[in-house]
Amino acid sequence: xxxxxxxxxxxxxxxxxxxxxxxxxxxxxxxxxxxxxxxxxxxxxxxxxxxxxxxxxxxxxxxxxxxxxxxxxxxxxxxxxxxxxxxxxxxxxxxxxxxxxxxxxxxxxxxxxxxxxxxxxxxxxxxxxxxxxxxxxxxxxxxxxxxxxxxxxxxxxxxxxxxxxxxxxxxxxxxxxxxxxxxxxxxxxxxxxxxxxxxxxxxxxxxxxxxxxxxxxxxxxxxxxxxxxxxxxxxxxxxxxxxxxxxxxxxxxxxxxxxxxxxxxxxxxxxxxxxxxxxxxxxxxxxxxxxxxxxxxxxxxxxxxxxxxxxxxxxxxxxxxxxxxxxxxxxxxxxxxxxxxxxxxxxxxxxxxxxxxxxxxxxxxxxxxxxxxxxxxxxxxxxxxxxxxxxxx
Amino acid sequence: xxxxxxxxxxxxxxxxxxxxxxxxxxxxxxxxxxxxxxxxxxxxxxxxxxxxxxxxxxxxxxxxxxxxxxxxxxxxxxxxxxxxxxxxxxxxxxxxxxxxxxxxxxxxxxxxxxxxxxxxxxxxxxxxxxxxxxxxxxxxxxxxxxxxxxxxxxxxxxxxxxxxxxxxxxxxxxxxxxxxxxxxxxxxxxxxxxxxxxxxxxxxxxxxxxxxxxxxxxxxxxxxxxxxxxxxxxxxxxxxxxxxxxxxxxxxxxxxxxxxxxxxxxxxxxxxxxxxxxxxxxxxxxxxxxxxxxxxxxxxxxxxxxxxxxxxxxxxxxxxxxxxxxxxxxxxxxxxxxxxxxxxxxxxxxxxxxxxxxxxxxxxxxxxxxxxxxxxxxxxxxxxxxxxxxxxxxxxx
Numbered sequence: 001x002x003x004x005x006x007x008x009x010x011x012x013x014x015x016x017x018x019x020x021x022x023x024x025x026x027x028x029x030x031x032x033x034x035x036x037x038x039x040x041x042x043x044x045x046x047x048x049x050x051x052x053x054x055x056x057x058x059x060x061x062x063x064x065x066x067x068x069x070x071x072x073x074x075x076x077x078x079x080x081x082x083x084x085x086x087x088x089x090x091x092x093x094x095x096x097x098x099x100x101x102x103x104x105x106x107x108x109x110x111x112x113x114x115x116x117x118x119x120x121x122x123x124x125x126x127x128x129x130x131x132x133x134x135x136x137x138x139x140x141x142x143x144x145x146x147x148x149x150x151x152x153x154x155x156x157x158x159x160x161x162x163x164x165x166x167x168x169x170x171x172x173x174x175x176x177x178x179x180x181x182x183x184x185x186x187x188x189x190x191x192x193x194x195x196x197x198x199x200x201x202x203x204x205x206x207x208x209x210x211x212x213x214x215x216x217x218x219x220x221x222x223x224x225x226x227x228x229x230x231x232x233x234x235x236x237x238x239x240x241x242x243x244x245x246x247x248x249x250x251x252x253x254x255x256x257x258x259x260x261x262x263x264x265x266x267x268x269x270x271x272x273x274x275x276x277x278x279x280x281x282x283x284x285x286x287x288x289x290x291x292x293x294x295x296x297x298x299x300x301x302x303x304x305x306x307x308x309x310x311x312x313x314x315x316x317x318x319x320x321x322x323x324x325x326x327x328x329x330x331x332x333x334x335x336x337x338x339x340x341x342x343x344x345x346x347x348x349x350x351x352x353x354x355x356x357x358x359x360x361x362x363x364x365x366x367x368x369x370x371x372x373x374x375x376x377x378x379x380x381x382x383x384x385x386x387x388x389x390x391x392x393x
Numbered sequence: 394x395x396x397x398x399x400x401x402x403x404x405x406x407x408x409x410x411x412x413x414x415x416x417x418x419x420x421x422x423x424x425x426x427x428x429x430x431x432x433x434x435x436x437x438x439x440x441x442x443x444x445x446x447x448x449x450x451x452x453x454x455x456x457x458x459x460x461x462x463x464x465x466x467x468x469x470x471x472x473x474x475x476x477x478x479x480x481x482x483x484x485x486x487x488x489x490x491x492x493x494x495x496x497x498x499x500x501x502x503x504x505x506x507x508x509x510x511x512x513x514x515x516x517x518x519x520x521x522x523x524x525x526x527x528x529x530x531x532x533x534x535x536x537x538x539x540x541x542x543x544x545x546x547x548x549x550x551x552x553x554x555x556x557x558x559x560x561x562x563x564x565x566x567x568x569x570x571x572x573x574x575x576x577x578x579x580x581x582x583x584x585x586x587x588x589x590x591x592x593x594x595x596x597x598x599x600x601x602x603x604x605x606x607x608x609x610x611x612x613x614x615x616x617x618x619x620x621x622x623x624x625x626x627x628x629x630x631x632x633x634x635x636x637x638x639x640x641x642x643x644x645x646x647x648x649x650x651x652x653x654x655x656x657x658x659x660x661x662x663x664x665x666x667x668x669x670x671x672x673x674x675x676x677x678x679x680x681x682x683x684x685x686x687x688x689x690x691x692x693x694x695x696x697x698x699x700x701x702x703x704x705x706x707x708x709x710x711x712x713x714x715x716x717x718x719x720x721x722x723x724x725x726x727x728x729x730x731x732x733x734x735x736x737x738x739x740x741x742x743x744x745x746x747x748x749x750x751x752x753x754x755x756x757x758x759x760x761x762x763x764x765x766x767x768x769x770x771x772x773x774x775x776x777x778x779x780x781x782x783x784x785x786x787x788x789x790x
Contacts, residue, residue: 010424010629015419019418019419032403035399035709036712037710072629073616101618102617107618227464228493237462237465239599240598242600243598319429319431
């Protein structure tokens with residue numbers, strides 16, 4: 001059976017060139033970078049190169065502003081908790097949005113138990129954060145604002161630069177979760193005005209088990225994990241050298257190839273969106289029509305459930321998602337879809353295709369051929385479907 | 394000749410482990426939380442890996458959670474316990490020879506207003522059971538003790554410690570990073586409540602650790618998010634890493650016993666050879682020690698200098714823990730044994746692994762005396778009066 005993978009935001013294949021780059025650091029250059037001997041020296045060189053590749057991917061001023069972690073979730077936890085712990089003398093107010101990843105939302109919830117006040121900014125129907133609300137929510141007590149660069153579930157890209165100007169005008173700091181955004185469009189962390197930025201490796205074709213946090217020089221941050229003082233005292237634990245080298249390689253490949261990737265992804269994305277929306281009645285796009293990630297096709301279909309569409313697609317060899325993999329376990333409609341104002345049943349009818357460069361136009365056409373029939377079949381079985389639609393089956 | 398005797402810092406990844414990991418980079422790359430068949434394959438690999446590792450320590454599958462490193466697991470054990478108990482109830486006792494990640498987690502908690510007690514050790518690094526018993530009288534809720542010392546190799550009598558903890562209703566956490574996969578550990582039989590392990594000390598990959606948490610033992614998560622790992626550790630699972638960890642453990646099942654015999658033989662030969670050097674001393678316990686750990690100290694010279702000179706001779710060793718080699722401070726572990734700063738600074742750790750050969754050990758025995766002699770000739774600290782090697786403690790000038 002033909003297998004088509006369109007769930008790249010949840011997990012992506014590691015680029016073969018990245019795997020090759022990692023290989024020597026598993027079997028040959030296995031020293032602990034903290035040791036004093038030459039085996040360690042080679043591992044240290046590997047770390048150094050990777051750090052500078054990741055720094056240049058986001059145009060950071062210095063490599064030393066990049067700290068490696070075990071995943072983007074850890075980076076988000078560290079950025080917010082670490083910043084709160086170090087800056088609560090200035091205030092105990094943090095602002096975030098209603099469409100953040102669970103790793104941001106749950107850290108914020110945890111902080112409320114520690115006496116922090118959290119405000120959640122609303123978004124419009126396309127998922128664009130309300131900057132007016134940001135201005136009104138900011139007070140002298142506000143120390144940190146956390147806004148994602150782009151939402152992986154609905155594809156919307158947020159106006160980070162404008163947000164950072166507002167945040168900085170009030171002397172607060174800005175954390176940007178760029179997990180879904182990295183590699184999807186060129187990021188210049190200085191122009192964007194982020195003080196802290198979460199980066200993932202898997203989203204750019206690097207391995208799982210490694211992420212990074214950009215922390216602008218001078219940002220006051222407490223470590224989340226204490227120990228041997230790796231990552232210049234900021235993140236302890238023996239460095240995952242092969243993983244970090246892999247992320248570095250993925251970053252430098254992304255740096256070189258990002259233009260071609262975007263062109264290819266956008267073409268497939270637009271073809272898939274058009275194909276689905278024009279061939280299926282009562283189908284809608286989730287998220288912003290133009291301010292959108294090149295790999296993201298988030299759609300919804302009335303009268304039926306995303307989960308059953310997924311199962312049918314899976315049986316036909318197509319892997320997609322109904323939303324964030326991290327919320328797939330709960331049957332509740334995602335908080336992101338509710339935040340853009342979707343009703344319960346509308347949110348339940350959502351499907352998410354996230355493309356990768358391994359996909360081809362034929363894959364897109366295959367899905368465009370396949371899905372209308374699945375939708376028709378499921379609608380015929382659904383009690384919610386209006387008569388004029390079932391009649392046509 | 395290139396000789397790697399720093400296996401306690403990190404080990405090479407066994408080629409069989411690399412092979413087992415390989416498909417999970419570019420073929421089985423789904424997110425284990427996804428519903429698609431790609432996700433199902435990843436999930437299956439994750440759960441099989443968990444089962445393999447749990448079985449090896451006689452734990453149940455759902456008593457093991459994966460982390461990004463052993464350091465994270467130690468942080469999680471201590472902070473997770475502390476925040477679950479709250480400031481008023483929590484009282485943690487750790488030994489004075491813990492790894493820096495346990496020690497620094499405890500110190501951080503202390504700053505946050507949690508109560509921490511430090512348990513002393515004797516000159517060989519063994520906990521004193523009478524003192525432990527006394528200290529536990531004081532409503533200790535968690536005892537954290539390193540099983541096999543990363544620096545001096547001393548193995549603690551966990552069973553005895555567990556009994557005392559149990560009697561006083563304290564939980565027992567052990568950092569078994571150095572001993573897991575080198576010695577048999579049965580968590581149920583011993584009575585361990587929390588145990589930290591990782592992969593890269595047993596021929597698995599870096600970037601993955603795990604924490605065993607016995608059923609009914611409650612801790613708070615350190616990393617919040619999508620609720621992975623039974624809600625205790627969020628973040629997309631590092632499937633290749635976890636699969637590599639499990640494969641490494643599987644290999645341990647086959648190799649551990651034989652390897653321990655070989656390494657004990659090589660270690661003892663190495664210890665005998667090195668202790669021929671004048672004014673050299675073994676650190677740690679003479680017999681209750683990890684099969685792969687030979688640690689020493691030499692009077693009048695600095696361990697760091699020995700390491701650098703050995704490196705020139707092709708030998709990769711360490712002056713102590715890789716994680717504290719940056720600070721330049723004498724090791725807190727050696728100080729806890731009652732050594733003076735000068736004595737502690739003369740430390741050298743040679744930690745062996747399955748790829749070491751007899752020839753390599755002989756090469757070290759040949760090379761090390763020359764290195765020590767050369768450095769002593771340059772040393773500003775003169776031995777006065779000249780003391781002949783003898784048994785027992787000799788004080789440096």
